[in-house]
Amino acid sequence: MGKRRHAAERRKTRPAVLGGMIAVVVGGAGAGVYALYDGGASADERTTAAHRTVKTGPLSAAEVRTASTRFLTAWQHGKVAEAAAATDDPSAAGSLLTGLTKDAHLTNVTLAPKAAKGAVVPFDVKATLAYQGLAKPLAYGSSLTVVRRTSDGAPLVDWHPAVVHPELKDGDTLVTGESGTPPVKALDREGGEITAARYPSLGTVLDGLREKYGKTAGGKAGVELRVVRGKASKAAKLSDKTLAELSEGTPGTVRTTLSPALQKAAEEQVDKRARASVVVLRPSTGEILAVANNGHGFNTAFQGSLAPGSTMKVITSSLLIDKGLASVDKRHPCPKTFTFGGWKFHNDDDFEIKGGTFRASFARSCNTAFISQAKKLKNDDLTKQAQQVFGLSMNNWAIGVPTFDGSVPVQSAAQMAASLIGQGGVRMNPLNMASVAATVESGTFRQPYLVAPSVDHRTLATASRTLSAKTLSQLRELMRYTAASGTAAEAMAGLGPDYGAKTGSAEVDGQKKPNGWFTAYKGDLAAAGVVQAGGHGGDTAGPIVAKLLKLGS
Template sequence: MGKRRRVAERDKQRSKRGPLVIGLVGVVAVGGALGAYTLYGGDGAAAEDRTSATADHKSVKTGPVSATEIRTTSTAFLTAWQQGRVTQAAAATDDSAAAAKALTGYTKDAHITGVTLTGGTRKGATVPFSVKGTVTYKGKSKPLAYESRLTVVRRAKDGVPLVSWRPSVVHPDLAEGDRLVTGESGTPPVKALDRDGGELTAAKYPSLGTVLDGLREKYGKKAGGAAGIELRVVRKAAKKGADKTPDKTLLTLSEGTPGTVKTTLSPSLQAKAEQRVLTKARSSVVVMRPSTGEILAVANQSHGFNTAFQGSLAPGSTMKIVTSTLLFEKNLAKADKAHPCPKTVKYGGWKFHNDDDFEIKGGTFKGSFARSCNTAFISQAKKLKDSDLTATAQRIYGLSMNNWAIGVPSFDGSVPVQSDAQMAASLIGQGAVRMNPLNMASVVSTAKTGVFHQPYLVSPSVDGRSLAKATRTMSSSTQGQLREVLQYTAAAGTAAEAMAGLGPDDGAKTGSAEVDGQKKPNGWFTAWKGDLAAAGVVQAGGHGGDSAGPIVAALLKAGS
């Protein structure tokens, strides 16, 4: 009788809190987070594990977490979270302070109530779960639903299984330092327009989600709109001198009045770019106008991060455009003059190779560039200062100065001063050199026109901002030679297959960048056709001519 009375009393208390739906377990977990009693159809496994741990407290359990531990820990955490027991839920994680702060803010700042958590089928130690709740603010309410996941790990010091705490457990869009907030949005919405006056939406152009967030962040208050009430991700403050990642709206409780911002995007090229990146996984591309710097299209196959504008990747042999500029300016190479391309070259204690250790005997620099001979560039490292490549990138190409103002957050490339083998590696786009498709589209544009025009998505006339400028232009001799080697590469070099039929006013460069732990290199391609320039990368795509090349060439053809 006493046992039945205790069970009835426990069930009575549970009914007051409301049911927890946990699909992966199928039962209700009650009690404190780590001390939860969970029933598993009578197998007794959870009780046995717990008894073993308490019977010999000096014993520290090691190895992967078991299925029982995953069920017990995840259920305890989700139970406590759903029931609003923040302290217990946080105690079930490996960072209780951070978890408590986030879960408290979930109710206090995000105003999310009536939460129901439903677990899914675990995969390894990771448990997916769905979240349903209600967002309420100043008399306005809307339902909220999304998917998230958690991972159970073993704490090293005592072997206790815990939820590995990440902000993304609370919501998948949260990163370290971000917060969920519901209220009158600090920034009014904007209606973004293409260059022809048509509206740009993420529904029509999926790649523009982050771009539209960035436009709102920068122009919302300037465009004349009025803020609405929203649940949004408020991003952490940016480091000094860096662009803050735009806040993201998750749910709109009441619409604000949008202001209008016109962009330089071409609706036809944007639509084509969206289509082309779907042909290759992890691909990104940018199209721009060399004569003005106007950005005409930007697309990423994956829409979670804008790699095209904000990526930071080694550009591989596409960087040889900048290096060639340096060599031409210092009279260390001439397009039509003989230039060494041995199988290997040693510098700074490293041995540098060409693809398949090929060599060109008695060839010209133009031939080495077109075939992407690494040693033709590394062989000149001993004649260069450590700062030479950095100076060329900054002064002629406007890179690596952190001063571009395109209208939304962007990464302006990085070409740090290096020495010894790392300096040599940077000459062929490896080492610490980092770029993205926006940067490389700008590089080929500068090579084509001889003058750096900072890329931009919103005209500076909209807000009076200043665009970055190069401190000097390349010589006419250098420009002529650059055009010659790029045109030859498009006609008879590694870019010829992708660029077939686009001549005569065209030029291109391929690239492949090795990445540690990655089976295939990142494939790069940058090219111009008339007054269009484009650059693309396919991460882990292999040779740039085969992976990124068809994407870039198709866009140049479409815009011609």
């Protein structure tokens, strides 16, 4: 009764409603800090009820309010153990929440929940960042999700580091102190400063440049709050990220290859399509001229790992021509379907080309024309072609910031056949596929780069061989014909005659529309783009790529 009487006395204070939750101003040392109460049963009563039954089914609004309030109240008052116990992973939650005071040096934390959206509760965080006599206010938004505990059905906060801050991934921490890595001032190829405010897509690129060149570019470190990446994030090639500065460091200078005009245009183009990404580079040198993503939280253009669909047929065609299994003007089968390895492969809308050439099959992106050759190939043929000619799938590119360098694993049976048309285990991003188009245009693989290798004397990746003149000329003709009369013709209209292109659509499990791909070159420019869940590449990524090729020509 003593506990209940005490609780009742506390509730005599007049409450205010915040986002559907009860907020009460706490007096004394905590003046101005909101304490959140759910008005539900006591802990003893909830525990007893849990023993009686395991509750299932959708969470009620009251359960979401109760669980989120319990967690936020405890966190706000520095009761780490209580806050952690209100989650489904007390150990991980306790460790990260403890670090907010110990490592991040956050004080005076206040949390203001907003109206719940189902089981998701958004909330605002305000705190003071204080370190060695320096102090600065910090404010940001986050959210949590309430789930049922499997054992008893109790509502708990689904723990993820992003609950604490949306920039955090599993294993990451927040740290305030001297950064250790001085900031950098990144410049475009014309000497203009590159900022995330001017080019939103380049936030992750700037993080990568600082991590790579901060200690050697001549700057001095400042004091800041930053995300320090854990093992999983490092494996994903994510860079540390600055969230707030207490004292500015002195930046060093790093010059990039980016074109301000093309970068601006790339940003504008991807903003026209949800989940769009694009890369533009110069085939004769490998210089990256532009990189942009519609979503700014992850650099899909450089680090994405997506099935490239029929754009992969550029590499596959080079392999088939090399081996004498295809030739531009020779007859080549394109049936409606073809079965290999127990899988039945289809063309789009089950079209077929009777008595057609390989040129026609490539231009219309006939899947079965490629699948039908699988029985004549070894399991590692495509992998070797990608590595030895196009410099892919060796994890050794050094462009100046983190990248995913494509993956063409050795596979067998149906998966090997699927790889020929850019499905199966093949994974690429726009940087990789722009490089493929550049290799065809120039005849030689030149590893793309964002910072000249002379800056830090690094060694660029190379390919062990080039295509024969016969194969190269046929590959260029296939891409030229596709740009002029095939699936890429509408997007590439008016850009000829020194051009080539290939469209692609990559099916993704659980996704209604495929990812739309497009890779092309025009003169000494090559580009590739993807629009995730966009549909056919010629209609989605194609206009983005073509616009940039036209602008840069």
